[in-house]
Amino acid sequence: MADxxxxxxxxxxxxxxxxxxxxxxxxxxxxxxxxxGRPAWVNPVLxxxxxxxxxxxxxxxxxxxxxxxxxxxxxxxxxxxxALAIPLWxxxxxxxxxxxxxxxxxxxxxxxxxxxxxAIGHALGLSPQLLAxxxxxxxxxxxxxxxxxxxxxxPTLTAVLVIVTGIIxxxxxxxxMNVLKIRDWRARGFATGVAAHGIGTARxxxxxxxxxxxxxxxxxxxxxxxxxxxxxxxxxxxx
Amino acid sequence: xxxxxxxxxxxxxxxETLTRLMGWPVPGPVLGMALLFALMLASPRxxxxxxxxxEGILRHLSLLFxxxxxGVVGHVQMLGTQGAVILLALVLSTVLxxxxxxxxxxxxxxxxxxxxxx
Numbered sequence: 337m338a339d340x341x342x343x344x345x346x347x348x349x350x351x352x353x354x355x356x357x358x359x360x361x362x363x364x365x366x367x368x369x370x371x372x373g374r375p376a377w378v379n380p381v382l383x384x385x386x387x388x389x390x391x392x393x394x395x396x397x398x399x400x401x402x403x404x405x406x407x408x409x410x411x412x413x414x415x416x417x418x419a420l421a422i423p424l425w426x427x428x429x430x431x432x433x434x435x436x437x438x439x440x441x442x443x444x445x446x447x448x449x450x451x452x453x454x455a456i457g458h459a460l461g462l463s464p465q466l467l468a469x470x471x472x473x474x475x476x477x478x479x480x481x482x483x484x485x486x487x488x489x490x491p492t493l494t495a496v497l498v499i500v501t502g503i504i505x506x507x508x509x510x511x512x513m514n515v516l517k518i519r520d521w522r523a524r525g526f527a528t529g530v531a532a533h534g535i536g537t538a539r540x541x542x543x544x545x546x547x548x549x550x551x552x553x554x555x556x557x558x559x560x561x562x563x564x565x566x567x568x569x570x571x572x573x574x575x
Numbered sequence: 576x577x578x579x580x581x582x583x584x585x586x587x588x589x590x591e592t593l594t595r596l597m598g599w600p601v602p603g604p605v606l607g608m609a610l611l612f613a614l615m616l617a618s619p620r621x622x623x624x625x626x627x628x629x630e631g632i633l634r635h636l637s638l639l640f641x642x643x644x645x646g647v648v649g650h651v652q653m654l655g656t657q658g659a660v661i662l663l664a665l666v667l668s669t670v671l672x673x674x675x676x677x678x679x680x681x682x683x684x685x686x687x688x689x690x691x692x693x
Contacts (some may be wrong), residue, residue: 358641358642360637366637392648409642415587417605418610445679452664456664462660462664507668520677527673538637556600559605560600
């Protein structure tokens with residue numbers, strides 16, 4: 337029988353173990369969320385991330401090693417984004433009827449996301465570089481990185497802020513909308529996609545199919561609008 | 576399933592190619608989504624082909640954010656001494672953007688008669 341450390345040193349360098357660990361952590365997190373009736377504060381992404389973060393720390397594994405296995409899951413983000421056409425297609429009639437509210441909410445939500453973050457950061461003394469890093473945080477990661485870089489921010493830190501924003505959005509949206517007494521699934525979903533991109537969309541899909549479809553559109557449209565608005569918005573906050 | 580996956584990847588590939596070719600500020604997969612939507616509108620056969628596989632991928636969309644999320648754990652110290660300020664800006668601005676976005680949607684829907692059930 338082989339020594340445990342021998343097996344471990346083989347497995348630790350193999351993509352299989354971290355791919356399996358990612359799925360196991362998610363299955364545990366999703367089961368917890370499902371069993372508790374999918375409350376907003378039991379977010380499967382957050383739980384799985386915490387479990388895996390602890391595991392990497394305990395086993396002294398680098399993120400690069402982890403990602404060699406996890407990249408197969410990460411890769412599916414692209415095809416999944418394409419597949420968001422499907423909920424949109426199911427809701428195509430509802431979407432056509434809601435064109436005006438969609439455009440108005442897109443402009444209002446996108447402006448609020450960018451300007452409020454910059455105003456708070458500026459008032460509390462963040463450097464111009466950090467403001468540029470912060471500006472695109474509500475939009476989907478690939479777009480946000482490009483914007484951050486072109487404005488002189490740090491793309492790596494922007495990636496972190498984008499994910500944290502998505503998790504915040506997924507955690508607060510349900511209680512917030514309930515407090516505001518907004519019951520329109522289109523409005524709830526769309527605002528979530530605009531403010532909290534794909535992670536918000538994943539939450540919306542869990543809650544209601546119409547919310548999920550409108551969240552997908554919100555995310556897509558805000559990717560475009562943030563690219564146009566962010567450079568102008570940053571100019572409003574001189575050093 | 577393989578046909579559906581091929582179609583989805585082809586849409587993504589077309590989106591990536593087009594957005595780079597034109598220098599557009601849109602990610603390839605988002606353009607791919609628009610392309611797949613147009614194809615589904617044009618052909619009910621394509622829609623029927625792609626739905627089961629596509630919905631299978633979307634059923635666990637949360638899972639797909641986990642690898643990137645784990646990357647955040649290692650970068651928390653990048654926030655440095657400004658971490659609390661940045662977190663405050665993120666929380667407040669996300670709450671505001673959600674409230675304003677949904678509020679404007681509901682008000683404009685009411686004004687234009689774009690009813691949920693209509």
